[in-house]
Amino acid sequence: MGNNNSSLSHKNIKTELDKEIDNKTTDLEEEKELKLKYVIPKSDEAIDITHTFHFFQRYLFQSNFSSPIKERLTQEKCKVLDIGCGPGTWLLELANQYENTLFYGIENNLIYPNEIKPGNLNFIKADMFDGFPFPDNEFDFVRQGLMSFIKPDQLSVIISEMIRVTKPGGYIELLESRNDFKESGPVVRKLNEAHYLHCLNKEVDLKKLPNLDNIIKSNQNTPIVYKDEKFYVLGPNGGNIGMVFQDIYVGFHNSKLTVEYLSSVLGISKEEYKIMISKDLIEELKQTSPEYSLIRFWAKKN
Template identity: 35%
Template structure:
């Protein structure tokens, strides 16, 4: 690896105080809805990675296996508890894996020696030199950024990637497939709640164009339709439904119940009706992975 770690020194200017205040306010608005540091939410994030790995049947999609075995640098933006980093670092000991998140929920002591974590906000800029990483990964970040912020993060990812390096993005599309009437109204109300917190509910549908607009080439997309029950969707459908259930039962319960004017008990009863409808209507979701390459020149 030679002097690879020296390439990680900061190159971007630090934001002004006013810029930092604005960015922190924007970030706090999105965090008001969720409980990212709760044990349940951390477990849900860990569970989500292994489910995504099962659905796509791989840890990553870009063709960089040989480079990982030889030794290279990889970055995970919004790494959460660091599940992907830990899995990759254990599987590819010759490479170095870096992750950062706005919340310090990643392991700080017990971890592979080639796994590195830092608390940071992507909206402050990616503080790495250009042409540093072979792969930059973002997963489930659409709810954290608006369109312009996501575009800036993608463009900055292009800067810090090596020529020929890849970006990989994983998001769940915002609309259910085969919604029943009660679930449709429930989700419409949730989207209104997101919009009032300045979140772009259509952002996941715009990512292909944002990646292209940022200057990436060889853009590939893998869309997997998951029917949210075991009889129709198999084990993936059963597990993905558990993920959805945990989200609406735990992550947003208090905020969404208050927004609907319901008690927690009434909210959970209403969500149970939605769950029954999901089975009846064979409702599904689309999980999408995009990967694209930085030009060689």
Template identity: 50%
Template sequence: MKKVQEFDIIESEEERKEKLLDYYLSTDAGSIDRLHMYHFLRGYIFQGNFSSPIENKLIKGGCKVLDIGCGPGTWLLDLSNKYENSHFFGVDIKPIFPQEIKPNNLEFIETDVTNGLSFHDNEFDLTHAELMSLMFTPQQWDFVLSELIRVTKPGGYIEIADRRSGYVGEGPIFRRLTGSMWESHLNRNIDVKLVYNLDSKLKLLSNIGKVHRIEKDFIVGPNGGKIGLVFQDIAMSFFNSDIACEFISKEMGISEKEYKNMIEELDEEFKQTSTECVHVRFWAQKQLLDEQSY
């Protein structure tokens, strides 16, 4: 029986897209553990879970906070336990957040933010997005930012945090691995440098006040001390995962065996290099109604 070629092409394309989604939004236990670890690492290097000047309101209570792309909800779980009199909401396209065991002041919602947020205008005191730079195209970012601003109260804050897509001083193995990852994102029309320069985009928005930028950097691996070793553990856990092995080896055009040999050598390479990793936070205040009239 002759195969219908067109059907095979459509089926393989759908399978490819599904695998891409699983790769970028992996929900296995290892991925969730890495996200938990990474949350606490970022909190340590910034000395806090947020930089917007809103802690007094959170302590006082009645504050409403939204986190988009909340993943397993680590950031929100941390805050909702600390600020028991305020209210927290998390949204994500994949429901890897806790379904039942969570604080009473925390709610999770499964939704795709690129289709719009279901919340009212001027509802939140703080809207937050972290590690979302590789999820949205530039056009989607424009829409997502407009939605974040829409649901933020006048006088409230918008805060966005991420990691610079490139590294400085990396070795050849790490450069080759990360280069193939950035290339795969470019093929999806993702601007890997957009979020790192997000302050210029935020400044163009008419109802946003001064945009603040905070950067923190460290060295990956043993030469970066405890922080560097923790980040190396997170990176090595990711590169050693089955889904990374399958996806990145295909992107690089090498066998999975060759890929695994590279990862073994990467561990040694980190000892010989001082790869700089930079994290950045932006925060800005939505202007009060009377300020917008000027």
């Protein structure tokens, strides 16, 4: 898959970054993670899924960003910020590619590499909900990848902060996932409803989440918002990209934390849940074509 005869294996996608991160999650930490307002679990499997999703979206868009920022990234003193950077997959790739640019990532969970990283990359432990630890008009490009469990009012604050720390003439970019569950089978619909109920318990109503472009437009500094949307089908009927996303989807639903909370919401044992994922879901996806999309919204600050 990809250009220049590159391939994206749906069997086991890893990078050297995995070797740089050695985070073990205790049962107590996992219990705490279920209660936090936003967190990427520190387990190896969760980090693996995050890495894979990075390469998935890069292939889908054929780029790491949609904002017209590439030329500026080659210039000295250009500064880039990644919000909720997780294990830093996106930042590590770009920091190696654009050596003249200074890259920063903020994350409230210590899952990024502290020692083995490019000299032009800095990670900062910070809670994005408490405001960004940077002055106004500091960055040429500020982006936020896909994140879950964020309330609409929190999202508005985060976007306002992104715009605040962006230089006039700089760009912000956000990623959003959409799925209307057309062409979905009963297993996917059941998993979706259970996930919805779990989020609702955290006061996040996924059915009422606002469109990111409307939130961005509401700021007087970013009245024009551009949209780059890519569609794909989950499972074998979506071709190679569908199989890669199936690995991500199944990996997420088989992760320890997800098994814990979704089996509870569904009212079934963990063993029954695992059978539903490993057998029922896989068989269903051979017969259905559930469509999803990823959207990048980007805007230039006045």
